[in-house]
Amino acid sequence: MKELAIYVDTNSNVPAYEQIYIFIRDEIIRGNIKKGAKLPSSRSLAEYLQFSRSTILMAYEQLIAEGYIEPSAKKGYYVLELERDFKGVKNVSEAEDTDGTASEGFEIDFSSDGIETEHFPYNEWRRIMRQVVSPENNELFNSGDPRGDLGLRRVISEYLMESRRVKASPSRIVLGAGNESLMMIINMLIDSGSVFGMENPVYPKSYMLLKGFGRRIVPVGMDGSGMLVTKLEESGAEIAYVTPSHQYPAGTVMSIRRRMELLDWAQAKEGRYIIEDDYDSEFRYKGKPIPALQGNDGGDKVIYIGTFSKSLSPAMRISYMVLPKALSVKYLRDGAYLGNTVSRIDQKAVEIFIREGGFGRHLSRMRKIYKNKHDVMLACLRKWKNTYVSGENAGAHMLVSVNNCMNSSEMERLAKENGIKVYPLDAYYIEEGEARDNRILLGYARLDAEKIEKGLSELARIWGL
Amino acid sequence: MKELAIYVDTNSNVPAYEQIYIFIRDEIIRGNIKKGAKLPSSRSLAEYLQFSRSTILMAYEQLIAEGYIEPSAKKGYYVLELERDFKGVKNVSEAEDTDGTASEGFEIDFSSDGIETEHFPYNEWRRIMRQVVSPENNELFNSGDPRGDLGLRRVISEYLMESRRVKASPSRIVLGAGNESLMMIINMLIDSGSVFGMENPVYPKSYMLLKGFGRRIVPVGMDGSGMLVTKLEESGAEIAYVTPSHQYPAGTVMSIRRRMELLDWAQAKEGRYIIEDDYDSEFRYKGKPIPALQGNDGGDKVIYIGTFSKSLSPAMRISYMVLPKALSVKYLRDGAYLGNTVSRIDQKAVEIFIREGGFGRHLSRMRKIYKNKHDVMLACLRKWKNTYVSGENAGAHMLVSVNNCMNSSEMERLAKENGIKVYPLDAYYIEEGEARDNRILLGYARLDAEKIEKGLSELARIWGL
Numbered sequence: 001m002k003e004l005a006i007y008v009d010t011n012s013n014v015p016a017y018e019q020i021y022i023f024i025r026d027e028i029i030r031g032n033i034k035k036g037a038k039l040p041s042s043r044s045l046a047e048y049l050q051f052s053r054s055t056i057l058m059a060y061e062q063l064i065a066e067g068y069i070e071p072s073a074k075k076g077y078y079v080l081e082l083e084r085d086f087k088g089v090k091n092v093s094e095a096e097d098t099d100g101t102a103s104e105g106f107e108i109d110f111s112s113d114g115i116e117t118e119h120f121p122y123n124e125w126r127r128i129m130r131q132v133v134s135p136e137n138n139e140l141f142n143s144g145d146p147r148g149d150l151g152l153r154r155v156i157s158e159y160l161m162e163s164r165r166v167k168a169s170p171s172r173i174v175l176g177a178g179n180e181s182l183m184m185i186i187n188m189l190i191d192s193g194s195v196f197g198m199e200n201p202v203y204p205k206s207y208m209l210l211k212g213f214g215r216r217i218v219p220v221g222m223d224g225s226g227m228l229v230t231k232l233e234e235s236g237a238e239i240a241y242v243t244p245s246h247q248y249p250a251g252t253v254m255s256i257r258r259r260m261e262l263l264d265w266a267q268a269k270e271g272r273y274i275i276e277d278d279y280d281s282e283f284r285y286k287g288k289p290i291p292a293l294q295g296n297d298g299g300d301k302v303i304y305i306g307t308f309s310k311s312l313s314p315a316m317r318i319s320y321m322v323l324p325k326a327l328s329v330k331y332l333r334d335g336a337y338l339g340n341t342v343s344r345i346d347q348k349a350v351e352i353f354i355r356e357g358g359f360g361r362h363l364s365r366m367r368k369i370y371k372n373k374h375d376v377m378l379a380c381l382r383k384w385k386n387t388y389v390s391g392e393n394a395g396a397h398m399l400v401s402v403n404n405c406m407n408s409s410e411m412e413r414l415a416k417e418n419g420i421k422v423y424p425l426d427a428y429y430i431e432e433g434e435a436r437d438n439r440i441l442l443g444y445a446r447l448d449a450e451k452i453e454k455g456l457s458e459l460a461r462i463w464g465l
Numbered sequence: 466m467k468e469l470a471i472y473v474d475t476n477s478n479v480p481a482y483e484q485i486y487i488f489i490r491d492e493i494i495r496g497n498i499k500k501g502a503k504l505p506s507s508r509s510l511a512e513y514l515q516f517s518r519s520t521i522l523m524a525y526e527q528l529i530a531e532g533y534i535e536p537s538a539k540k541g542y543y544v545l546e547l548e549r550d551f552k553g554v555k556n557v558s559e560a561e562d563t564d565g566t567a568s569e570g571f572e573i574d575f576s577s578d579g580i581e582t583e584h585f586p587y588n589e590w591r592r593i594m595r596q597v598v599s600p601e602n603n604e605l606f607n608s609g610d611p612r613g614d615l616g617l618r619r620v621i622s623e624y625l626m627e628s629r630r631v632k633a634s635p636s637r638i639v640l641g642a643g644n645e646s647l648m649m650i651i652n653m654l655i656d657s658g659s660v661f662g663m664e665n666p667v668y669p670k671s672y673m674l675l676k677g678f679g680r681r682i683v684p685v686g687m688d689g690s691g692m693l694v695t696k697l698e699e700s701g702a703e704i705a706y707v708t709p710s711h712q713y714p715a716g717t718v719m720s721i722r723r724r725m726e727l728l729d730w731a732q733a734k735e736g737r738y739i740i741e742d743d744y745d746s747e748f749r750y751k752g753k754p755i756p757a758l759q760g761n762d763g764g765d766k767v768i769y770i771g772t773f774s775k776s777l778s779p780a781m782r783i784s785y786m787v788l789p790k791a792l793s794v795k796y797l798r799d800g801a802y803l804g805n806t807v808s809r810i811d812q813k814a815v816e817i818f819i820r821e822g823g824f825g826r827h828l829s830r831m832r833k834i835y836k837n838k839h840d841v842m843l844a845c846l847r848k849w850k851n852t853y854v855s856g857e858n859a860g861a862h863m864l865v866s867v868n869n870c871m872n873s874s875e876m877e878r879l880a881k882e883n884g885i886k887v888y889p890l891d892a893y894y895i896e897e898g899e900a901r902d903n904r905i906l907l908g909y910a911r912l913d914a915e916k917i918e919k920g921l922s923e924l925a926r927i928w929g930l
Contacts, residue, residue, distance in 0.1 A: 113607075113608065114607040114608060115607060117603040117604065118603055120603065122598055122599055122600050125598045126594070126595055126599075129591070129594040129598060130595070133591045134587055134591075135583070135587050138583055138585065140582075140780055141580070141582040141779075141780045142578075142579040142580060142582055142778070143578065144780070177646065178804050180803050180804060180806055181642065181645070181649075181806055184646075184649050187678075188678075204802070205803075208802045208803075209803070212653040212799075214679070313606040314607060314608040315606045315607065315608070315809035315810060316808050316809070317642070317805075317806055317807070317808055335677070337669070338645050338670075338674070338677075339644075339779070341642035341643055341646055341806055343780065343782055343808040343810075343811050344780035345781065345811065346808050446607070
């Protein structure tokens with residue numbers, strides 16, 4: 001394929017690279033561009049469409065990340081066969097949404113928890129709070145809608161459509177104080193006999209929550225394209241809990257083929273649902289965030305979960321979910337006696353912050369800040385011998401796999417003796433010892449450049465790299 | 466009994482009436498004042514102790530409210546026989562902690578939900594928020610202790626000891642976003658086989674929550690002294706959910722004898738616990754708040770629950786519980802992976818508000834405001850024919866029982882047709898139709914004097930009173 005006649009509207013709000021990406025993606029899905037076809041080189045397409053080469057490369061990066069095409073050794077971009085699994089770019093999820101002050105006793109903690117708080121918009125927030133806490137808003141100081149306040153649900157609805165292509169009418173959005181509160185509601189909506197299938201390695205908090213509810217959970221294996229739907233089918237689970245945008249903790253991006261398989265699996269039987277935990281999709285350093293699985297759902301099978309814990313602050317405890325129609329009806333009938341768990345003052349503040357554009361500006365600022373830390377991390381890690389870094393394209397942690405004849409618990413122990421906390425991936429598997437995964441998680445959101453450099457040079461020394 | 470040699474320390478911070486009340490109460494418990502004994506008349510005790518008669522009457526009121534003594538027709542105060550049930554002063558619980566905007570379509574809504582928000586301390590709160598939202602507090606914008614922040618747990622611990630005689634070390638306090646979040650944790654801590662016994666009529670939200678968790682619930686009958694412990698024993702329940710300070714919705718104060726029986730019941734078997742929901746104890750118009758059951762618990766059997774929803778605002782969603790030791794250990798081992806669900810900004814604000822004395826001042830102000838509305842309610846209701854008012858001594862709603870040959874659903878319908886919403890007690894029974902209770906709940910927290918007068922005169926007209 002030499003040329004692709006793509007119409008790009010330069011007056012549109014949608015950036016050119018995104019229009020190009022969407023066009024090619026849709027053509028692949030419709031079958032107009034066949035599997036195995038070679039795309040035009042970035043150079044020739046740039047010339048043909050009269051855009052810079054970097055614009056085309058951004059579009060291609062996005063298609064690669066989502067599993068539609070792959071770069072080949074023969075220097076071209078090939079449309080993927082649906083029969084093949086996509087070895088996705090491994091993305092790393094950002095800080096886990098757990099609380100805890102586990103850093104005690106450690107000089108440097110490479111935790112993936114938490115955020116950089118130095119650049120929280122304190123002044124803007126004070127101004128907004130002054131506006132919110134006012135006798136004119138006195139109705140705000142009583143209880144509100146059990147789903148959360150309509151104003152915030154409206155701006156979230158718009159934000160989700162724009163940034164994640166999630167179809168979410170405000171009436172189907174339910175806010176909750178963290179994953180805890182949302183999972184409590186979901187637990188009530190899902191038949192008590194239903195079994196949950198979870199990715200392995202797993203997002204520990206959701207696993208513990210479901211365990212705590214007395215739910216039966218089966219671990220479902222993954223490959224580089226995400227949860228294995230064949231294994232899910234075998235497991236007998238009715239509910240699939242997945243993190244397709246980038247799996248936590250392994251950082252896998254679920255391929256488009258796997259997404260379709262997963263949706264097909266859910267469609268095949270009544271009572272099957274997919275919980276898409278999109279806990280961290282705001283921070284990516286290559287391409288733009290991958291659209292949510294929910295946007296591809298024609299059959300009302302996806303419960304979509306998102307949060308402001310990473311993008312703003314975990315202190316305010318604002319998460320949200322989008323319910324499929326049937327569950328939304330059930331919720332309004334059986335679940336709306338539950339008061340909403342999110343502070344209405346914070347709800348109003350976030351609503352104003354998003355509506356005024358402050359949230360967008362804050363996200364750009366934070367992307368730059370995390371990108372700087374990320375670059376320092378990579379610069380240090382590239383000096384390590386026999387080390388493979390993955391998941392460096394997103395979030396605020398990466399995975400390192402080092403070949404130094406030590407296992408990860410040995411490395412963890414050595415680090416600890418030197419006042420440094422690291423996180424072996426092994427600990428995230430549901431059945432301990434099932435898979436020996438030697439990778440180590442290193443989070444950097446809360447560390448400054450100096451600490452990162454100091455910590456990593458120390459680790460290199462004690463790990464003999 | 467003509468005289469009681471009571472030592473009252475006039476230099477103490479404890480008011481004289483309270484010292485007198487405590488002395489007599491303890492003497493009764495120790496058996497030094499025998500059951501059936503007649504206490505000195507208020508006049509003679511006042512003379513003997515050299516205090517005003519109203520001081521003595523306040524002490525006696527408190528003893529009456531708690532079921533230690535009763536006034537008799539023969540014009541004396543008698544220490545109650547433990548064999549007899551105490552027909553307690555019926556108190557009415559305040560606004561139910563549910564959300565909802567059910568007033569739509571009603572001109573006047575006598576809901577017991579919500580609070581009067583006009584007198585929320587907006588200026589003080591803005592000032593505190595300005596202080597809290599600051600780069601100096603940047604650690605506050607990350608996740609905190611799963612139990613809630615230590616600062617707030619400390620002031621709650623002191624507040625509970627002072628105002629409710631609850632023994633609560635900060636380490637055993639867990640904060641949660643409303644009853645919802647606390648019950649989620651409790652549900653995890655209580656063995657999955659355990660059955661919950663609940664008062665009937667019941668606090669609907671807690672009932673729905675436990676139902677939603679898939680818990681088996683048995684309704685337990687009440688009399689004028691609270692939950693019938695003999696019925697509880699027969700029911701086979703392991704967990705007793707009670708509202709002893711004033712039962713919601715019926716307003717009963719649990720007598721001291723019943724409290725002791727209940728504690729004995731819990732002690733008798735391992736795995737038995739009492740959940741004391743002290744959801745509303747701040748607003749009383751006679752005597753001082755009745756000490757919590759938890760304070761009498763020697764055996765670590767009581768889970769104590771409280772909230773700022775009524776005393777401050779339901780918008781912030783701050784509730785708290787005090788765990789008995791064994792459950793606290795279990796929580797720290799198995800439950801602390803759950804992040805706290807309360808906004809840390811609000812936590813800090815409430816901490817400062819209490820510590821600076823603002824909360825105490827706010828409570829006094831609100832007591833006066835509710836007292837005024839309460840007086841308007843009573844003045845109107847006293848004009849009604851064949852009407853018995855109960856639960857008028859506390860909270861922000863009362864119960865009316867009218868004898869007009871209509872049943873309560875008929876009265877509800879007539880009110881509705883005239884744009885007025887009222888709440889038949891019937892609806893609060895677990896097994897519908899089990900007991901035909903014709904009382905009607907009328908809440909007044911959110912209504913101003915004019916609306917109260919208008920609504921009640923309208924009701925009197927349409928109900929023929």
